[in-house]
Amino acid sequence: MKKWKSCAKWEGNLEFSNSLTTDQHDTKEQAEAVCEMLERDGFGGDGIHFPINTWVEPIPYFIHHNKPKQKISCPFCEAGIPKRRTES
Numbered sequence: 001m002k003k004w005k006s007c008a009k010w011e012g013n014l015e016f017s018n019s020l021t022t023d024q025h026d027t028k029e030q031a032e033a034v035c036e037m038l039e040r041d042g043f044g045g046d047g048i049h050f051p052i053n054t055w056v057e058p059i060p061y062f063i064h065h066n067k068p069k070q071k072i073s074c075p076f077c078e079a080g081i082p083k084r085r086t087e088s
Contacts, residue, residue: 001026003059006034008051010043024059031056 003024010019021043025031035054043049 002061004028004031005057005059006031006038007055007057008035008038009053010049010051028056028058 004027005022005024008021010021023031023034025034035056037045038051038054041047043051
């Protein structure tokens with residue numbers, strides 16, 4: 001079964017090593033839903049950090065097979081980047 005990943009590019013020149021985040025999903029629809037939520041609600045759904053671009057990609061079988069799940073943390077908070085509030 002083909003796996004998919006959701007990809008998000010975050011505002012450049014950040015203080016952490018990777019301004020690209022990805023997550024693995026069982027279907028293309030799940031990956032697309034994550035991208036839509038990131039664009040609508042921001043990282044973690046808090047309405048503070050938003051991606052500048054999102055997309056989905058297929059993952060070849062040999063990459064995702066038996067790969068352990070990883071805990072996701074906010075790279076912005078870890079880098080000490082100040083939060084910005086959005087207008088309602």
